[in-house]
Amino acid sequence: MDEEFDDRQPDQAEDGNGDNPLIFGRVLDGQGAGRPVTWDEARAWQPDGDGEVLWVHLCRTRPGVEEWLRELEISEPTRELLVSDKTRPRAFREGETLVATLRGINFNPDAQPEDMLSMQLWCDGKRLLTLRRLPLQTPRYVLKMIDRREAGPNDCGALITEITEAMITRMNRSIVDMNEHIDELEERDPEDDPEGMLEKIATIRRNCLGLKRHMGPMHEALEAISRVAPEWFEDHDRREIAESIDRLRRYLEDLDISKESAVVLMDDIRGRSIARNERTNYLLTIVAAIFLPLSFVTGLLGINVGGMPGVQDADAFWIVVGMCAAIFLAMLALFWKWKWL
Template identity: 80%
Template sequence: MDEKELEAESRELLPEDPAPDCPQDTPQLFARVLDGVGAGRPLSWEEAQAWQPGEEKEVLWMHLCRNQAGVDEFLLSLNIPEPTRELLVSDRTRPRAFREGDTLVATLRGINFNPGAQPEDMLSMQLWCDGKRLITLRRMPLQTPRRVLQMIDRREAGPTDAGALITELAEAMITRMNRSIVDMNQHIDRLEEMEDDGNAEKMLDEIAIIRRNCLGLKRHMGPMHEALEAISRYAPPWFEDHDRREIAESIDRLRRYLEDLDISKESAVVLMDDIRASSIARNEQATYLLTIVAGIFLPLGFITGLLGINVGGMPGVNDGDAFWVVVGLCCAILAVQLVLFWKWKWL
């Protein structure tokens, strides 16, 4: 499945599991035995536990809920060392990958598209693979495995071996990250178009949310980049050269997304600076106008205040023309002020 198809499908929500706490009786969410040509047959929990490698091309994929009873016992039956078992069922979700003999152990992380989730909310998926058996584990509902399962069940050029299955999961998880990045860029574009609507405070709050989302996504996606590079570099021999090339493509795509996050963050910063500068300029203009008005009425207020003091001996008290003399004087002072302000380029 190419990048455009994954991006288009990422707009649709797939039903995952009955509920986040895995209320079913067994920890298995689904299991498929790949036939080596892109399809697979389903297995029950009991059949999957008893499955043994048969035909050369067959690969078992089990997707489990790691906080359900019975997971640790099943992992123990596969002779997985205790530290690795603890990693597979723990809540330590920082992306990482390492080789353990002929097995590959990794923790991958994707964006949470469940209802009510925020873009920076991330979901983890642990995996363990020995080349013939791939075990993926999650705690909260994760849509990426269902995408790959859909390809297998529909026989839509699904993965043919363990390495291809891992690369398909990683590629789908990474490509779905682009949805949040595109949404943030579109939101920034809309805010740029609204820049002069005067609602600066609301816009600054929205930009601050975008910046926090960018920082959160980059903080989580950076280690994912390192984990994929570790898979490409240290995977066992059953992880073939074409799988490494596919992982390299996913790494390059993730690197582009990280660069897009940097651009989004910088765009948000520039837009925030522009809005603040525009707001400051409007405030300074208002302050400037108020200063001019105060400068005009300061001498006029002084004259009227001086002539309005309640003391004896004020000239012109009994003169009927004194009022108009004062009005004329104030008008003359106003005219002189306007001429001076214009000359000094204050107006």
């Protein structure tokens, strides 16, 4: 995986057409390169002794897929799995064949990271069939390696490990993007737009949960491939799968850290908001407590009954004002002494 590739620009060009399910097909020469094959050539291809391997990438919703699977004498339950939308990652061995369902990040336009795409694969050591419903970029990346003759896979085992490694690498890109968003939010002042920040953090948490929900079974599927794959899946292929499993485990741990960071940031913003509201309520309570005795005095002196003192005294108003000022200063002194201010 030395070559960088852009996750954000989906390559949806297809070699095939709607008349048949073939998206692309290659016959690997055992030296890291391969030649293109048509749908008819792929169906007629037979293994020979010079190390060639057939890889066909199919759209499982197009007509012709199930007919070819029957021609390959694939059992009915496996055929149903290969063309079904039950896409929970899994892997198992059936005789000398390996069957698996894998999931990758959806980088198609308007898609969310947690909207992962599935890809089924079937391999007997000489043929590798990969099937998908929606455009998936990972096979295209491996295809470019083969077409450029740049250290491409030379057998089915290497081909499977390259595909799984590319899928996992793309998962890491999504996790890195989420971590960058969290770092950006941590550097912002929560007072600027707390509601907007909370909305973005909630989106990050949903993405983390969605990715982990799918990546956990993916981890189990890769372990099953390493454990039950037939003999044509060689020891160095199992080591590569083990490395991919270890990387996926680290990514799952990174997801946990990202989720916890989002929770801490969300709690911090909410805590600041609660503290600000409590401070406002406290100040309003203090103001109300200070003006409560003043309101009582002015209300008492404002009653319209006979016998009110000072009604005929020109200085009575200023006496009341002075008394209110004294009460105000006394209340401030008491609150200061009680450390309420």
